[in-house]
Every structure is written in C-alpha cells, then in structure tokens.
Amino acid sequence: MGNFADRLVGAVRQRGTPVLVGLDPRFDALPESIRRTAENGGRAAQAHAFRVFCCGVVDAVHTLVGCVKPQAAFFEELGPPGMEALAEVIVHAREKGLQVVLDGKRNDIGSTASAYANGFLGADASPWRADAITVSPYLGGDSLEPFVDVARQRGAGVFVLVKTSNPGGGMFQDLVADGRPLYRHVGAYVEQLASQTSGDCGYGAVGAVVGATYPEQLAELRAEMPHTWFLVPGYGSQGATARDVAPAFDVNGTGAIVNNSRGIIFAYARHPYAERFGQAGWQEAIEAAARDMIEELRAETPAGRLTGRGAG
C-alpha cells in the first residue's frame, strides 16, 4: 500500500517514463478482429469487446509504462455490462503491476462524496479497485475532503481538475477573482491538500489535472504547486507536443504523468503504424506508438533524466 505518490514515483522510475496510457475504448475504432465478434451483438457483446481490447492494450504496454487511465464514460455508455467490463479491466491492469487512475471526474457533497471515494479508491479495499480517481472541484473544499480522507486511509490518490485541456476550459476557469484566475485559486487549495498528504518523495496523495494545451499556465502552476503531482492531458490528438509538456516536470523528471489515449491505443489505424503493422498487428502498433511517445518525452523533457530499470 503506502503513499500513492511514492508508488507513482516508483512506477515512473521503474519504467523510466511518465507516459500514462488512456484507455478510451470506442466501438467503431476497435480492431476489426475484435469488432467483428460483437457486431449485431448488443451492449453486452460490445462491453465484452471493450474488455478484450483494453486488456490487450494493457498486455501490449505494461512493461513499458507504469500507469493507465480508464475513462469511465465510455464504459458507462454501455450501461451495466460496460461497468462490469470496466471493473475487469482495472483488475487486469493491476495484476500486470500498473497504477490505475480512473478518470471519472466524480464529485458530490459530504457523505455522498464519501460513497464515491469508498467505492472507487483503494485497490485492496474498494469494489472498483482503482489506485486513484479524477475529481471535479466546483462543489468546494468540503466535497474534496472526503476523497482525501479515504485516499489517506487506503494509500490511494486523487487528481483534482485545475486547468483542463479543452478549448472552452477557460470559460469559468480563467475568470479572475482577487487578482488571479479561478484555476489558480483551485490550484492553491490543491497544493495545500498535497502538502498535507505528502509521502517520502515530497509529493502528495492529492494531485492536479493540468492540460498540456496551455504550456504557460502549466509552468506557472508547476512553480506554485511544488508538492502536487500533475496528470497532464492534451498530448497528441489534442495538439500538445513533448515540448509543451516539459514545464510539468521537476528537475528529476518526476512530478507529472502525461496522458495519451487515442494516439496510442488506436495507433494501428493511423500513419505510420497502420502501414507497418496493419489491423492484425494492433498490439504491436500500440507498443510501437508507446515507445515513440516515451522517446519523444525523453528527448524533449526532464523525463529524459529518468533511468528505467524495466518492469518487474
């Protein structure tokens, strides 16, 4: 168990990379061989296809990267059978030694927030078995505390949305109050929670979601939030480059995990992987795309200072 940030540092150092593979299954994008088994099969068959695909992605990348991020929405879209598949994917990823961040962007107040935290956090104690979950801060500090309490008890982690990667993210997040934008108010509170939950590595069990699509704000927040591990979306499909994510790291190459979902898991459908591997080689394509992203981050960011020993 132990502190989540310490486990995360360990996973990142062992693999020598901060790459986080996002598990965002979409039925129409699945490899033909998997899609075919579920066509005309209804939601249960599609959920089974999601399970087969996501476990296949995990098998392709688990020796290369230290963590994965299943996106709850795509599983929930299929109803209860999708949620069964999600649980199975999480268990499989953990059995392969990965840290699992469930991207659910949940939140609520008081005892309801506790119910989410109890349900999702703690690989040994919860039904969903995630190592960490993403949460939304709109409801304020007393909605985040129940997550922090459960995370602390169970050695789990919480990533709070601070500055999101979408084009419209600034509509409310950039509103300026008392001389600084909302996202910096949220960031300051998250940093406080992080410093109260920090492990041996100096980072806390509470982290922040900070988009790579706003590199200046990323640098600003990195300076203001020294105890806060960043989960950085926006790389690849959303337009951010390795250079854009460089400010997310500390000088040792730790302090951030960088998500890539479609760019890795659907690599078999795009240049140059499609030509090299074809649909039949979908797992090799995924592995190659993960290796390429690892190299990009090594070349352009402080993550190049990580010296991985490889998995297991």
Added chain:
Amino acid sequence: MGNFADRLVGAVRQRGTPVLVGLDPRFDALPESIRRTAENGGRAAQAHAFRVFCCGVVDAVHTLVGCVKPQAAFFEELGPPGMEALAEVIVHAREKGLQVVLDGKRNDIGSTASAYANGFLGADASPWRADAITVSPYLGGDSLEPFVDVARQRGAGVFVLVKTSNPGGGMFQDLVADGRPLYRHVGAYVEQLASQTSGDCGYGAVGAVVGATYPEQLAELRAEMPHTWFLVPGYGSQGATARDVAPAFDVNGTGAIVNNSRGIIFAYARHPYAERFGQAGWQEAIEAAARDMIEELRAETPAGRLTGRGAG
C-alpha cells in the same frame, strides 16, 4: 417524448406538487426486514437490498409525487452489482410514470461528455434510461454542449450545478469576477442554454441546481434565470425550510422541484413516523413523510397554487 421541461411541468401539475424524492440508499439505514436478507451477503446481496428498498420507495410515493432522483454514488459504492441495481430502479420508477433525474454530477470534454450523455439520457434511447442528469460546469461550455445536444435530440434534461447547498460550496462558487460571483457567471450561461431549449411551458431542457440553504441567492438567481427550471437540494436534513425554498418558484408554483432524500426515505427511523409506523410500516412512514412535505410546500410556497389531479 417531447421537451423535458414540458414533461416535468406536466408531472408536477398532475401530482400538484414539486416534491422530488431522492433515492439515496445506505445499507445501515435500510428497514430491518430488508437489511436482514443481505447481512453477511457481500456486495451483490447489498445491491439487491438497495433495489428492493428503492423500488419499495417508488411504490410508496409514485401516486403522490412526479419525480425521483437516484443518487449514483451510493449504487457505485457497491461496484458493478450496484450499477445493475441502479438500472433496475430507474426502469421501475419510469414504469410507475415518474420522471427520473439521475444525480451523477458527471462531466468531461468533447466526445467523452457525449459518451456520458448518450449513456444516461433518453429513457427510450439510452442503457440507463434517465429522463435527466445532473452535470458539473467546471470544464466550461464545450463540456456542457454535448449534454445539451443529446438532451435536445432525445427529449431529455440536464441540470447544471450553479449554487450548491453544502456549507463549503462558496469556496469557489462565491469568488467574485467582473463584479459578480462565479455562480452567477455559470447561471448566466445556463440561462442562455435554457432559453435556447425552451418548450411550450417557457422553461428549457437545461436546468440548474440551486441550493435551498442560500435563500437570498435563490431569489436572485430566480430573477436572473426566467427560462431555467431549478432543482433545489438542501430541504430538511440539510436545514432549509419550506419558507427558504419559496423564492425558487414562479407565480404559478412551477419552475422548481424540491428534493428531499433522507427526510422522506428514512422517515421510519425518526420522530414522529417511527412511533406511528415502526420499521414494519416503513412504506407507510415514507408515504406519510412525503404527504407532510407536500403540505408544507403547499402552505408556505407558490406550489400551493398547483392543483393536482392525482397520478394516472
């Protein structure tokens, strides 16, 4: 199908009350007879107990009130079996003619938000079959639009968090930018979405969550958001009274639904219902508590102007 707000007005007028019964099952609070069947039975047995209890609540209140609000968190806390129970509760409530607002406070960006919307919204088109869902606005307008698009296509509704009922809700919601607090910025955007989706009744398919625990802000937002139906939490257990929620309504007694969860569904455990009905009469206690809340709102708010014709 039709516009969600028109259906909601219909449901409220038919029953003659804006009471919304929150389905927040907690194992330790269930009636003894139900709890006993699931003790030492693990999560699947608890989920079955939730299903039996929530369907029993629906049976007790469906002729009195027009809508229910299952809280996703309590079902998710039990893992996949809990999510199966949630789906069954929603179907049962709809079969009894109720409008179902799923309290999930979901959100995400772009196509991920669409996945949540596709999964939850539209009783005839989605696996979860909810009439409406609650969503969080932190991610900005482009995260809300996919919900609005799907809601429009499917005759469903979306309630956006604006001013929440919890004590710490103001931590970020009350920050003042450009001369007004964040919640009014969010409220102004929600009102715009509501006016773009309004039905024959004048209200939109997009509504707002506005807590009864802040009656002044409730009055202020009611004036600023004439097309926006309010979902009002905070009544009862959280301390708000019938008088506090009065500003949520328009002059006809429509424009708001007022939630009560614990105060109704666990009435059998508290004075005076416990003495009158005991655990064995838990459904009668729930029915009596619902009738009492209906009367309180009739006496103290414009909801007294509704003249219900009764269910069916």
